[in-house]
Amino acid sequence: MERPWIPHHFPVSRRTFGWWILIALFVQGAGFGIYRFLYGLQASTNLNQQFPWGIWIIVDISFIALAAGGFVTAALVHVFHRHEFHALVRPALTTALLGYSFACVALAADLGRYYNIWHPMLPSMWQGNSALFEVGMCVMCYVTVLYIEFLPVFCERFLTDNRHPRLQRICRPLYAVAKKVMFIFILLGVAISCLHQSSLGHVMVLAGAKLHPFWQTPVLALFFLISAIVGGIPTVIFAYLTASWVMRVPPQMKMVAKLAKCIPFLLSIYLAIRVTDLAIRGSYLYLEELTWQSLVFMIELSVGVLLPLILLMSARLRHSPLGLSLSCLLVMFGIVLYRCSVYWLGYQPAFAEHLYFPSVAEWGLSIGVVAALLLCWRLLAGYFRIIELPEEAGTT
Amino acid sequence: MEVSRRQFISNGVRVAVAGSAAVLGTDSADASEALPGAKDALGMLVDLTKCIGCRQCEAACQRVHGFEVPTPAELLDDSVFQQQRRPDPRHLTVVNRFDAANGEVTARPVYAKINCLHCQDPACVSACLVGAMHQGTTGAVLYDPWKCMGCRYCMVACPFQIPVYEYNNAFTPQVRKCQFCANRGNPQQGELPACMQACPRQCLVYGKRQDLLEQARQRIEEFPDTYLEHIYGEHEAGGTSWLYLSSVPFEQLGFLPVKSASQVRVSETIQHGVFKYFIPPLAWLGALGVAMWLTHQNPPTPDHLDKINHPTNQHNG
Ligand code: SF4
Numbered sequence: 001m002e003r004p005w006i007p008h009h010f011p012v013s014r015r016t017f018g019w020w021i022l023i024a025l026f027v028q029g030a031g032f033g034i035y036r037f038l039y040g041l042q043a044s045t046n047l048n049q050q051f052p053w054g055i056w057i058i059v060d061i062s063f064i065a066l067a068a069g070g071f072v073t074a075a076l077v078h079v080f081h082r083h084e085f086h087a088l089v090r091p092a093l094t095t096a097l098l099g100y101s102f103a104c105v106a107l108a109a110d111l112g113r114y115y116n117i118w119h120p121m122l123p124s125m126w127q128g129n130s131a132l133f134e135v136g137m138c139v140m141c142y143v144t145v146l147y148i149e150f151l152p153v154f155c156e157r158f159l160t161d162n163r164h165p166r167l168q169r170i171c172r173p174l175y176a177v178a179k180k181v182m183f184i185f186i187l188l189g190v191a192i193s194c195l196h197q198s199s200l201g202h203v204m205v206l207a208g209a210k211l212h213p214f215w216q217t218p219v220l221a222l223f224f225l226i227s228a229i230v231g232g233i234p235t236v237i238f239a240y241l242t243a244s245w246v247m248r249v250p251p252q253m254k255m256v257a258k259l260a261k262c263i264p265f266l267l268s269i270y271l272a273i274r275v276t277d278l279a280i281r282g283s284y285l286y287l288e289e290l291t292w293q294s295l296v297f298m299i300e301l302s303v304g305v306l307l308p309l310i311l312l313m314s315a316r317l318r319h320s321p322l323g324l325s326l327s328c329l330l331v332m333f334g335i336v337l338y339r340c341s342v343y344w345l346g347y348q349p350a351f352a353e354h355l356y357f358p359s360v361a362e363w364g365l366s367i368g369v370v371a372a373l374l375l376c377w378r379l380l381a382g383y384f385r386i387i388e389l390p391e392e393a394g395t396t
Numbered sequence: 397m398e399v400s401r402r403q404f405i406s407n408g409v410r411v412a413v414a415g416s417a418a419v420l421g422t423d424s425a426d427a428s429e430a431l432p433g434a435k436d437a438l439g440m441l442v443d444l445t446k447c448i449g450c451r452q453c454e455a456a457c458q459r460v461h462g463f464e465v466p467t468p469a470e471l472l473d474d475s476v477f478q479q480q481r482r483p484d485p486r487h488l489t490v491v492n493r494f495d496a497a498n499g500e501v502t503a504r505p506v507y508a509k510i511n512c513l514h515c516q517d518p519a520c521v522s523a524c525l526v527g528a529m530h531q532g533t534t535g536a537v538l539y540d541p542w543k544c545m546g547c548r549y550c551m552v553a554c555p556f557q558i559p560v561y562e563y564n565n566a567f568t569p570q571v572r573k574c575q576f577c578a579n580r581g582n583p584q585q586g587e588l589p590a591c592m593q594a595c596p597r598q599c600l601v602y603g604k605r606q607d608l609l610e611q612a613r614q615r616i617e618e619f620p621d622t623y624l625e626h627i628y629g630e631h632e633a634g635g636t637s638w639l640y641l642s643s644v645p646f647e648q649l650g651f652l653p654v655k656s657a658s659q660v661r662v663s664e665t666i667q668h669g670v671f672k673y674f675i676p677p678l679a680w681l682g683a684l685g686v687a688m689w690l691t692h693q694n695p696p697t698p699d700h701l702d703k704i705n706h707p708t709n710q711h712n713g
Pocket residue numbers: 512513514515518519520521537553554555556557558559573
């Protein structure tokens with residue numbers, strides 16, 4: 001019980017094959033990043049006048065759906081005080097922190113005038129009618145809140161390590177203050193990310209007829225919010241199980257299985273409102289024709305929603321690490337496909353000669369960003385107390 | 397008789413407007429003053445039945461923007477019409493040729509000039525998060541590259557698929573579109589749109605949108621055999637400053653069938669509903685706070701945070 005935190009419990013020096021692959025992916029991504037900033041968007045992307053938004057935006061939108069696990073678990077554990085899940089809070093927080101940070105990197109690569117990225121901060125330029133303005137403001141606020149939420153983890157690390165007396169002196173009061181006021185930031189974080197997720201959907205309302213009727217609906221904001229919650233929990237579980245597997249810590253299967261119980265419930269709500277929306281707007285008529293949009297739509301709802309819904313109703317599967325991981329992965333696939341449809345696959349502008357498909361550099365940079373995220377996750381997990389040790393779990 | 401009468405009207409409007417058009421050159425700074433559908437918005441009436449496809453308007457536009465100007469020989473070469481062109485970063489307005497109407501080859505081809513229509517309730521302006529796209533006092537939709545972040549949301553938003561991006565510019569790319577010549581620095585030329593001044597057939601008439609609408613209706617009434625009963629831009633996307641008359645259905649001339657209600661109203665109504673006086677977000681925050689307080693009775697976190705409340709005890713040595 002009184003066992004202090006041992007720094008470097010998961011030493012990063014234990015370099016594996018996977019580690020080096022991630023490094024390689026990161027390096028190639030960085031190379032494409034440099035290429036983009038030197039030679040511009042024309043040279044590096046397949047964007048054109050009809051498709052102004054490409055995979056770098058899509059990566060953002062998808063990352064952020066998955067990073068939603070951060071606010072969902074924060075709400076669950078800290079707002080609704082379901083402490084049995086507290087082992088998930090830190091992995092989820094780390095995922096959200098890195099997800100948002102790297103989404104900003106991908107965004108900066110996409111902006112034509114990236115050096116003006118700070119303009120939404122200037123009140124003289126505020127344009128409150130723009131959904132993207134809301135997105136920008138929420139991202140800025142939420143990233144700040146996430147870093148503040150990470151502060152106790154950071155302080156704790158140095159409070160238990162006597163080799164850094166000076167850092168310790170700074171961390172002690174910081175930690176005390178942070179603990180007192182943290183509830184404000186937790187509340188703010190949950191509220192802001194709800195607004196943020198919904199505004200991401202609302203962005204595409206303005207695209208009007210350019211978005212296929214399967215997806216264009218005035219309630220896009222609501223769908224994006226719900227999809228974030230639906231996708232957030234499986235991501236947290238998946239991230240937790242994967243991290244435990246990579247770091248060879250036995251996962252607390254009982255706890256995750258209990259959390260996973262709510263996924264089929266959430267999925268059925270999600271499926272119900274998606275189908276209701278389809279029925280109200282009458283766009284199911286488009287399902288009669290076999291276009292690839294209808295194909296994507298069907299795959300999304302069947303493989304990404306219905307299948308995991310059925311799978312996760314089985315208690316046996318929920319208790320198997322592999323089965324649970326895979327079904328969580330299906331949900332994540334469904335949510336990402338939904339967001340890809342809204343921003344890319346379902347976007348059908350007039351005068352487009354063919355559908356946009358990302359270039360090598362666009363794939364390269366995106367993969368590089370994901371690799372960087374995973375590397376940072378691993379580094380943080382090695383340096384801070386993010387994954388709980390099994391004996392600690394026993395004490396709860 | 398007919399031609400001279402129209403010339404008279406258009407010349408009259410040119411003179412009448414010259415004074416008020418001076419405003420155009422000076423207003424690029426004040427954004428979004430004009431309400432959607434402002435009464436005194438300035439517009440352009442384009443009569444597609446008169447266009448002969450000489451592309452003088454294109455040449456004039458190129459000239460005033462400092463882009464490559466086609467030579468007279470190039471202007472006569474009609475091979476450009478072999479494909480349908482769209483505005484691009486170096487051609488803010490283009491003329492296309494259509495040889496058939498309603499599936500039949502017409503005696504005389506129809507030409508259609510395309511550029512930004514200067515919506516009265518512009519989606520690009522509603523989209524732009526930093527106000528780089530903005531509406532001048534005369535209804536012209538202007539662009540300020542110094543504010544722009546290059547997010548290209550304006551391109552996603554425009555229902556007419558007009559704004560284009562300088563993808564080939566690595567460091568200072570701009571969104572490009574017609575700015576109704578309100579962006580031009582030259583005071584001698586800056587008063588009237590260059591394309592309209594260049595047109596030898598007076599296809600383009602510049603004036604108050606209200607007057608132009610009336611004029612357009614008059615023409616339709618007077619020559620019902622020539623014109624369709626559809627003024628493109630009267631209602632499309634909530635109304636545009638540019639208005640078009642045609643003898644051939646607009647869908648066949650590369651004009652998009654845009655809904656008459658502006659999507660901006662849908663989008664902004666929802667957004668403002670969610671943020672009304674900031675009450676809904678604050679209420680949400682409050683509700684979360686209440687939930688946090690109510691469930692407080694649950695056993696407190698058996699958090700390892702507590703274990704290091706007195707870290708010095710453990711690490712004194
Ligand atoms: S036509 Fe497009 S670019 Fe022009 S004002 Fe309307 S929305 Fe903006």
